[in-house]
Amino acid sequence: MSALLEVEGLKTHFFTRAGVVKAVDGVSFSLAEGEVLGLVGESGSGKTVANFSILGLVDPPGRVVEGSIRFRGEDLVGAPISRMRKLRGRDIAMIFQDPMMTLTPVLRIETQMVETVLAHEKVSAKAARDRAIDVLARVGIPSPAERIRAYPHQFSGGMRQRVAIAIALLHKPALILADEPTTALDVTIQGQIIAEMQKLVAETGAAMIWVSHDLAVVETIADKIAVMYAGRIVEYGRSGDVIGQPAHPYARGLLDSIPSRTTPGQHLNQIPGMAPSVLHLPPGCAFQPRCRFADAACAVPPPIVDTGEDRWARCVRPLAPEAAL
Amino acid sequence: MTPRPPHVALERVSKVFTRKPDFAERIAISLGWPEPPIVRAVDGVSLAVDHGEALGLVGESGCGKSTLGRIVAGVHAKSGGRFEFEGREEADWSTAEAKRARLDIQMIFQDPMSSLNPRKRIADIIGEAPVVHGLVQARDREDAVAALMREVGLDPDYARRFPHQFSGGQRQRIGIARALAVQPKFLVCDEAVAALDVSIQAQVLNLFMDLRERRGLTYLFISHDLGVIEHLTDRVAIMYLGRIVEVGPTREIFAGPAHPYTQALLEEAPRIGRGRRVYAPLKGELPSPLAPPPGCRFHTRCPYVMPVCKIEAPELKQIAAGRIAACHLNDK
Numbered sequence: 001m002s003a004l005l006e007v008e009g010l011k012t013h014f015f016t017r018a019g020v021v022k023a024v025d026g027v028s029f030s031l032a033e034g035e036v037l038g039l040v041g042e043s044g045s046g047k048t049v050a051n052f053s054i055l056g057l058v059d060p061p062g063r064v065v066e067g068s069i070r071f072r073g074e075d076l077v078g079a080p081i082s083r084m085r086k087l088r089g090r091d092i093a094m095i096f097q098d099p100m101m102t103l104t105p106v107l108r109i110e111t112q113m114v115e116t117v118l119a120h121e122k123v124s125a126k127a128a129r130d131r132a133i134d135v136l137a138r139v140g141i142p143s144p145a146e147r148i149r150a151y152p153h154q155f156s157g158g159m160r161q162r163v164a165i166a167i168a169l170l171h172k173p174a175l176i177l178a179d180e181p182t183t184a185l186d187v188t189i190q191g192q193i194i195a196e197m198q199k200l201v202a203e204t205g206a207a208m209i210w211v212s213h214d215l216a217v218v219e220t221i222a223d224k225i226a227v228m229y230a231g232r233i234v235e236y237g238r239s240g241d242v243i244g245q246p247a248h249p250y251a252r253g254l255l256d257s258i259p260s261r262t263t264p265g266q267h268l269n270q271i272p273g274m275a276p277s278v279l280h281l282p283p284g285c286a287f288q289p290r291c292r293f294a295d296a297a298c299a300v301p302p303p304i305v306d307t308g309e310d311r312w313a314r315c316v317r318p319l320a321p322e323a324a325l
Numbered sequence: 326m327t328p329r330p331p332h333v334a335l336e337r338v339s340k341v342f343t344r345k346p347d348f349a350e351r352i353a354i355s356l357g358w359p360e361p362p363i364v365r366a367v368d369g370v371s372l373a374v375d376h377g378e379a380l381g382l383v384g385e386s387g388c389g390k391s392t393l394g395r396i397v398a399g400v401h402a403k404s405g406g407r408f409e410f411e412g413r414e415e416a417d418w419s420t421a422e423a424k425r426a427r428l429d430i431q432m433i434f435q436d437p438m439s440s441l442n443p444r445k446r447i448a449d450i451i452g453e454a455p456v457v458h459g460l461v462q463a464r465d466r467e468d469a470v471a472a473l474m475r476e477v478g479l480d481p482d483y484a485r486r487f488p489h490q491f492s493g494g495q496r497q498r499i500g501i502a503r504a505l506a507v508q509p510k511f512l513v514c515d516e517a518v519a520a521l522d523v524s525i526q527a528q529v530l531n532l533f534m535d536l537r538e539r540r541g542l543t544y545l546f547i548s549h550d551l552g553v554i555e556h557l558t559d560r561v562a563i564m565y566l567g568r569i570v571e572v573g574p575t576r577e578i579f580a581g582p583a584h585p586y587t588q589a590l591l592e593e594a595p596r597i598g599r600g601r602r603v604y605a606p607l608k609g610e611l612p613s614p615l616a617p618p619p620g621c622r623f624h625t626r627c628p629y630v631m632p633v634c635k636i637e638a639p640e641l642k643q644i645a646a647g648r649i650a651a652c653h654l655n656d657k
Contacts, residue, residue: 042522156610186385187549188626191593191606213522216552216595243597257527259556260596264576267534268556270527274492 003070004174004207005031005054010067012046012053019279023049023062025231031207033174038222038239039211040254044275045228047211051177054209055094056084071175090120093168097180099160102167103152109136109163110148116170135166139196158189162196169200176201176208182217194220215254219243227251230276230286237311247307247318250287285315293317330412331373332511332543333397333430338406340367340392362615366392368567369406371641374511379537379544381558381575383551383590387614389567391515394547398432398513428458431504435516437496441488447474447499448484455506473502476539477532494525501532511543512536518553530557551594555579560647563587566614566622569641573648583650585627621653629654 012024024046031037041047052058054069056076069076071092076084088094096102103112113132114125121128129148136144139162152160161181168176178197182190198221201208212218218225218239225242227235227250235248246252255261256269273290276282282289288298297316307318342364346354354360367389374380384390395401396408408415410426418426434440441450452470455461461469471481477498488496497517504512514533518526530553536542548554554561555575562572563586571584582588589607609626612618618625624634631653639651 042524158610186611187551187590187594188385188607189610190595192608194595195606214595215523216597219597220595254523255597257523258552258597259527259530259550260552261598262556264556265534267531268527270531271524272528274494274525275522 003030004033004035004072006068006070007050007054008068008070010050010053010069011065012049012058012062013065014062016061021062021278022231022281023278024053026067027228027231027233028067029226029233029236031175031209034201034205034207035224036201036208036210036222038218038225039209039228040213040215040218040225041228042213042254042275044230044278046231046278047228048179050228051094051179051209051211054177055088055092056081057094086120089116089173090171091173092175092177093171093173095161095164095168095176095178095181097183099157099164100152102164103160105152108149108151109155113148113167113170116167120171131170132166135169136163138200139163139166139169140192141166158185158192161185161193165193165196165200169204172204173206176206177211178208179211180213181210183212183214190217197221215243215258216260227254230281231278232286232314234287234315235311235313237308241308241311247311247313248287248315249291249293249319251313252319253290293319329376330409332376332378332411333545334373334407334409334412335393335397336371336407336409337369338367338371338393338396338403338408339365339369340389340396340401341365341404364614365567365617366614367396367403370564370567370569371406372562372569372572374543374545376510377537377541377543378560379546379558381554381561382545382547382564383549383554383561384564385549385611387566387611388564389614390547390564393564394432394513394515394545397545398430399427400432424458428507429509430511430513431507431509432513432515433497433500433504433517435519437493437500437520438488440500441496441503443488446485446487447479447491450488450499451484451502451506454503455508458507460507469506473506476505476536477502478528492525494521494528497521497529498532501529501536505536505540510541511545513545513547515547516549517546519548519550526553533557551579551591552596563590566612566617568622568651570623570652571648571650572641573645573650577645577648583644583648583655584623584652585629585654586623587650589626621651 008028010024010027014021014023027050039047053064064077114128117128117131133144133148136148141147141162182193210218210221222239225239226233229250235242235251242251246255253271262268271290276286284299285302288294302314302316304312304314305318306312344361346361370393382390396403413422448470451473452466455469456463456466470484474481479498518529521529546558558575561575561578563570565586571587582591593606607626612625620636621634621639624630633653639653641649641651642655644650644655
């Protein structure tokens with residue numbers, strides 16, 4: 001499989017009055033055709049900014065200061081806006097946490113979907129409408145031919161997210177960027193959307209980056225997982241490897257924090273302290289002040305260490321795999 | 326010796342939300358237009374929480390779990406039914422009893438930012454209520470606040486700060502300290518960890534477990550997160566559209582749910598370590614609480630639906646020791 005997307009040393013900084021916020025500070029990964037990458041991290045870890053950087057959606061005072069984002073070999077950093085407009089929605093689609101970020105409340109679903117089709121293709125309005133209805137049916141909206149006439153507020157939260165997914169799929173994108181698409185939904189509706197996305201990714205062969213704070217959700221859908229902390233990927237590997245045998249102490253701490261992995265009633269193995277402000281990162285390893293394995297060696301920026309086949313961790317001393325985890 | 330009555334007992338409690346029609350609507354109604362719709366957020370719920378017990382309340386948005394929690398905490402008045410505190414019905418409370426019951430049950434909210442006054446210092450947020458209620462002398466206030474802050478894991482040096490100067494996890498700790506200030510025995514936690522990051526959530530959950538041990542607290546823990554519920558509670562009640570569909574010991578329900586809705590919830594909640602799997606989700610949407618379906622409210626989405634489910638609402642029946650469920654499947 002060739003790489004569809006190659007992100008190299010990406011740095012997105014925000015130049016605020018209080019100082020430079022290094023939201024994304026040296027992120028590298030690659031994504032093969034049809035591969036699903038789960039980008040996991042807590043709030044402020046830079047996962048959403050990394051995703052937005054790919055589509056060129058970072059607004060001032062933020063900008064990409066370094067690195068490259070190669071999509072099918074073409075560098076998107078510094079690409080003209082006209083070029084980005086061609087790619088957005090056609091080759092790279094985005095699904096947001098809140099579907100109302102995708103949908104305008106004042107237009108019918110039909111108008112919004114037809115417009116999206118016509119933005120990239122010269123087809124008749126009739127053909128565009130037929131395609132919209134077809135895609136709505138594929139994401140599981142009942143009686144799409146009638147429902148397409150509705151306004152966004154006439155749909156429930158789960159249905160709106162389906163419409164947003166349908167709009168993302170209108171042009172058969174090669175890459176879908178999903179930013180916490182199920183976080184705002186109820187458990188049973190979240191299950192429906194995950195099932196729908198699993199099916200669609202398998203059918204269309206699209207690659208996807210699924211940003212989430214929820215490791216359990218990511219595990220169900222991703223081939224690879226990248227764990228972010230303070231603007232950097234601290235661990236990367238196959239989904240089963242990272243969840244089963246985390247090598248970075250932060251990834252391990254995150255997993256230990258999930259209640260269902262500990263015997264009910266037992267104390268959770270918590271990570272002490274809280275995430276550092278990205279304005280004042282500690283020197284060396286950013287996780288060092290909270291890490292129970294930290295020592296003098298952690299005062300310098302940690303190297304990237306291969307921890308197995310197709311996986312690595314940014315840690316001086318990655319954890320050895322444990323049999324009983 | 327007579328057995329000690331439950332800490333809090335609800336009997337067929339309901340809560341109806343109505344909207345008063347405005348002037349134009351009153352004219353329209355007098356001309357034969359329909360009255361504004363009413364919402365039965367909680368519909369005939371019976372539930373008892375024993376002293377020192379941690380009861381979980383689970384359900385999806387709009388199922389009435391928060392409303393029920395607010396009725397228990399005294400934030401909402403119930404529309405019908407009985408509310409007993411240590412065996413005494415609310416209507417029979419003397420002024421002293423009412424005060425004791427209200428102080429004894431405290432609530433912790435989901436969003437600490439909207440439940441903490443942004444213009445007050447932490448010392449005032451935590452220290453005001455116990456002084457007003459005469460639990461702490463005004464001159465001892467500072468010490469009491471410092472002790473409470475230490476108990477929830479905050480540095481007492483920060484007592485002069487304002488809520489916005491704290492992180493989300495710390496703000497939640499402030500909310501917990503404020504609730505503890507009036508020496509309650511019963512905490513209603515409404516999605517108290519839902520807004521927190523995983524690593525911070527673990528810290529706050531540990532705090533809840535410590536407090537329970539140290540102060541012998543009773544918990545009503547409302548959450549949509551089944552992992553949290555499984556970890557923290559002894560018993561769990563599952564709600565769907567204003568009604569309780571199943572109650573039982575947490576461990577038994579997680580091992581073998583009886584109600585089809587509980588089964589679906591447990592099946593669909595993503596849980597770590599299950600690997601990649603294909604979802605077979607529950608079909609359909611949550612019906613609107615404005616127009617709940619007749620009969621069993623779950624019948625529109627139930628994979629085992631029978632003709633009787635569409636007509637007759639199932640009663641909560643005992644299905645095993647300490648376990649009840651409302652489903653017609655159990656009648657056979």
